[in-house]
Amino acid sequence: MLNTWSGPARSCWGKTNASGDWLPVVQHLEDAAGVMDEVWAVQPRSIRSLLSDSLGGPHAASTFARFLAGIHDVGKISADFAHKARFSRPDGTSTSYLCDQMERQGFVITAPQRPIPHGAMGQMHVQDWLLSRYPDAPRRCARNIASIVGGHHGMNPTDGDIEEMASGLDQEDDLWRITRDEVVDTMATHTGADAFLGDWMRSPIPVQVQVLTEALVIMADWIASSESLFPYDLTTSTPDRVRRATAQLHLPRPWQPLPGPNEATDLFRRSFPSIPHGKPNAMQVTAIEAAEAMTEPGLLVIEAPMGQGKTEAALMCAEVLALKFGQGGVFFGLPTMATSNPMFPRVRQWLDAVPTTDSSSITLAHSKAGLNEDYQQLMPWNAHMDVHDDDAATHREASAIVHEWFLGRKRAILANHVVGTIDQALFAGLKAKHVVLRHLGLASKVVIIDEVHAADVYMREYLKVVLEWLGAYRTPVILMSATLPPAQRHELAQAYSRGRHGGSAQVTLADNDDYPLMTSVVDDAVQTGVSSTTAPRRVAIQHMGDSLDDLVTLIEERTSEGGCVGIIRDTVARAQETFDVLESRLDCEVLLVHSRFLAPQRARREADLVRRLGRSGEDRPRRIVVVGTQVLEQSLDVDFDLLVSDIAPMDLLLQRIGRLHRHDRPRPARLHDAACFITGIADWQDDGPLFSRGVDSVYTENTLLRTSALLSALPDSIATVPQDIPRLVREAYAESFPWPATWTTRGEKADETAHTSHSKAVSRAKTFRVADPYVASSLMKGLTDTSTVDPENSSGRATVRDTEDSIEVIVIQESDGGHRLPSDIGEFSDAELPLFGAPDGALARAIASCTVSLPRSLSNPWDIDKTIQELESPPIDLSSWQSSPWLRGQLVLVLDAEGHSALLGHPIRYDSRRGLIVEPSPGKEALA
Structure with missing residues (x-):
């Protein structure tokens, strides 16, 4: 810890654990500032360049991030936060001694009437501190910088919140403010921010820089908050603490493909060695040429017939674009989990073939990713080789590994490479806690969306705003479809261009039926038709x-x-x-x-x-x-x-x-x-x-x-x-x-009815959609100032998909004297199940994978609560399963020995040949 801290600053607690150990807030801030150097180092060139261009160069940009990491918890130096130590722990122990030591330093700690969250407290203080230093600077400049502090827990206070909370600070003892000033002053000097603050306060920090910096601060905070990495031990200097933690964490560096062949044929053969005597077709060659022709990051829309190799084209283009513009990986989004799962090994096989400077990280991102066998085999605890072993490192030099730090639900998108559902991209358009992490995760990659035509009206509202933000971040994007209506092509291209060049930007697309077709959007749109080599x-x-x-x-x-x-x-x-x-x-x-x-x-x-x-x-x-x-x-x-x-x-x-x-x-x-x-x-x-x-x-x-x-x-x-495909699609959606x-x-x-439904869907989507990048001026304006449901919980998907919630159930079956898993499911077919005590890991995963979705007829808005209530009261007691992380909160459908059950009066049957059959309740028609 720095020797310059005053006694009051050293006494303020920032973290405590179940054993009663504690860490001063200033030590945590030093740790966070120190670890920010590592967080900055693992960002790809594209992210560092975007921040550098707005903040005064690479050194200024890294200093900006380090300074904000070093002050992010300054709001914990307040009576409202300190008073939390007065509350007894669940085990009855007390940490009130933390308040006692602070009071001995002169702090007055009283019970707050309306506690101010420490993020909001920090935002208010940093804004006042900046304006006191630079009284002639625009207030907006101070607010934009301070809001990064205010949102480090993933959500910013609103203007109304700030106004209401500020009035409560009138009674605050001066020592709190003086100590907070000491922390910000010291960190400005310690991180080198003093040299740049005047420049940063002359013109507002762009909102995209605010978003990405807040995400970096959150990453640094989460790493510095890990007690296993940063123990509550003050005998080690901060530089040594940081060195030890970063060596233990061992975050992978950005994906950097080595320069590849200049010829498309050589690139194809190197990228896909498993295709014997393979060579690119005309569509793939044109796609690669379009990517190579981009002088700046842009949008590439690949339209080609089914089975023509669009996936291979997109991956080769991703390599070209990542090399040109410094992206650190690839995001590959598909319509469903069922299509994402087989794409995961395909992408990894491609990564194995692309020479790189170092190993990178990969994740499979959807709600059932943990049940995917290909993904499970790459888990750190299942790996057959030690990644630090020389032979293993050599073996994996050109491959991607699963890194433990990216296994967190909100961290998965931050891995170098992500394969998942399109929802994972659309969540970046949803006002939700920690949405900034999703922005950083996408902005740092080449973003590929397959089957883009499958996005309905509601989903496209989120897709368009995500494209706007990706345009603002200068992120290369590849969209693919065999059957994309021209109007949708235009609105997606227009969205990217608006983000890239401002809300008034216009894209002109030719109205023709060229097919296959490449549409490249950088400054303007360039469309290239391909002479199809496919026999009609x-x-x-x-x-x-x-x-x-x-x-x-x-x-x-x-x-x-x-x-x-x-x-x-x-x-x-x-x-x-x-x-x-x-x-x-x-x-x-x-x-x-x-x-x-x-x-x-x-x-x-x-x-x-x-x-x-x-x-x-x-x-x-x-x-x-x-x-x-x-x-x-x-x-x-x-x-x-x-x-x-x-x-x-x-x-x-x-x-x-x-x-x-x-x-x-x-x-x-x-x-x-x-x-x-x-x-x-x-x-x-x-x-x-x-x-x-x-x-x-x-x-x-x-x-x-x-x-x-x-x-x-x-x-x-x-x-x-394929010759008639573009004409038929164009005419169908004219x-x-x-x-x-x-x-x-x-x-x-029918058209009028559809138009009305379209308008309603657009209106519903805009309720929780983030603001456009050219409208949002700060994190507090339409981005992180409103909280919605967690988009990754069971109902969160409905926020980016305009469908009724589908109920997913685990299926088990009665057997002689007990219960078992169904037949024909793999290793655990017919396995007997423990009803008292949670199943072990492998069996619990097998149980969790035995899921099926009920038809919408059992999950419509007027029946869903009754269906869930029935499922929560199964004929057997499964309460002990709640202690399993795989099974906690899951609904279970119990079949009898013959595979029968019932829900809401509907007879239900299951067999391995026909799947789930839901019969009509007596006197009603069959369910679709």
Whole structure:
């Protein structure tokens, strides 16, 4: 500890532990200032440059961060905070001696009537301190700097809070203020901030610099608050404490790929050595050229057909952009957990192939990441090698490891590389505690969002504001889609440009049907069409009735010489009904895939499906029928000889068609020509199709009507893929649609209804959306001055997804004299379960992974509380499971020995072939 501290400053406690040990606040501040050097060192060049450009150079920027880390807890020097030591601990012990020693130094400690949080106290004091030093400086400059102190716990007080709390300081004893001044004065000298404060107070610190600095301060505070790293021991000097802690913590340095080959072919072969004789296609070459052509960080939108290698293109572009602009890693966001899980090993395999200067860190970021086996094997406690061992370090030189510090829920986004759901990016657009950490986590990387068309109106409001902030941070972004409507492309490009250049920036995009298409947005938009090397496929699209008898006949006729058939239904209930009929009547393998299987069973089914029906074709069956739901349209590389699909919005229907004749291979003679049969239409009326029950509850009527009209207008009922994709998507989402004459009234009414729903969704999203970067002037203005629910808890996802909350349950089953896990889930299939005492680690993880989501019919707003209440009162006592971190707070559905149960009067069944079946309650219709 510095020898210059006065007796009063040394007496103020900052931290205490269960043993009654304590740490002076000034020691914690010295620790935080010292560890900030390490936090600064692990930031990539892009972050350091952004701060340096606004703060007066690299030295000034690091000093700014160090100074704020060194004063972040100055508000603890107050009677309100000190009085906390008067309260007895839960075990009955007292730390009132901490107050006694402070009172001996002259402090007056009274019980506060309305306690002022120490963050707010620090913000008020630092602002006053700055204005007293620089009385002619704009007040806004002082507020912007001080708000970083005020928000170091993740949320800032509002202006109203500050005004109300400031009035309560009139009665404060002078010694508190004098000691706080001593701390800020000393830290300004100790960190070197004295030399720069005058410059920082001349013009307001940009809001993006405030956000990133607050995130750095939070990181330094969290590290310095770890008792294992910084023990409550004052016998060691601060420099030695910091050196010992940072060596023990061993944070990985930013990802720095070494300069790679100049030729796209060489880059491809180095990046993906597992692809024999691989070389980039024209789309991938164009994408790499677009990335290399960027003179400044920008947005790249890659639009290309399904199965064309957009993932590989994005990863190669990410390497190019990270090398050019100093990003420290990659964020790869996908629509769902189910699509994120298989992407994790793909990204890690790519990282293993890219030469770098040092090992970097990686995380899988979604609510069930801890149950992913690929991720679990990389955990520090599961690692087979010591990362500090020379051989291990050599082995991992070009790979990414899981670092323990990034396993915290709010820290995962800060790892160098993050694979997860798109939600993890959208959370950066949500007003929530510690949102600044999400900003730092994204701003430091190349951000990739796959299947961007899957974001609905509500989600796009968050996506747009996140793109605005990423533009302000000069963060390279890559968006990918096979079916992106032009209007959405424009609004996303416009959002990034507004953040990059200000709210009045405009982007001009050509209205054409070039495809594949690269859209690059830096100063303005540059669009490059690609000459597709993919041979056009003529897909016959025919409507057929909803009769299952007709479906059986079609399959029998078309697969008489073999064939792999895909049937995609819009609801689980329709898929299950179809499966039941086909399995009983077809003389071939029939497989069912949907989202209502137990998670391990679903993952295994999907992996097996990709293995058998994917690119390699080594185990391709002679004859198989796969019945599924929307899971078949999202990121599964499967190839069908014949496709039957329920009607769906045009972009999603084309995604499904992308699974038809996907790869170049021989086909059975009767399936040589690609054909897609459209179902889900019960009847045709004068004003358009009458959709089958359940179909129109999934998608809006206007999108289904538009798809039906466009399909009916196809010349000779033929769509040429991929050439027709951009035109069909553009026309399907055009602002004005040319309805068939007899459909006009119904179609315009459906459009009006959709427009109203659109406006309501936008309004709902804006309720908790952060302010635009060109509107927010400080952390206190629309960013961290309001708290919402934690976005990572069970209901938090609904804040960035405009859907009803889905209830997820663990499924267990009765057995002879006890209870067991279901069959066919892996290592712990049929394992007997302890009901008294928590299961051990491996078994607890297996139990936690045996989850399934209930249908929306059991979790709608008027039934969800009753459903949860029933689940919280299972027929057996599972209270002892609450002591397991894997099982705490989880809801459990208990099946009888035959796999039956009930909820809200609905009979429920589960079997490994059909998944979860929810029957209608007596007298009611079946659930979709």
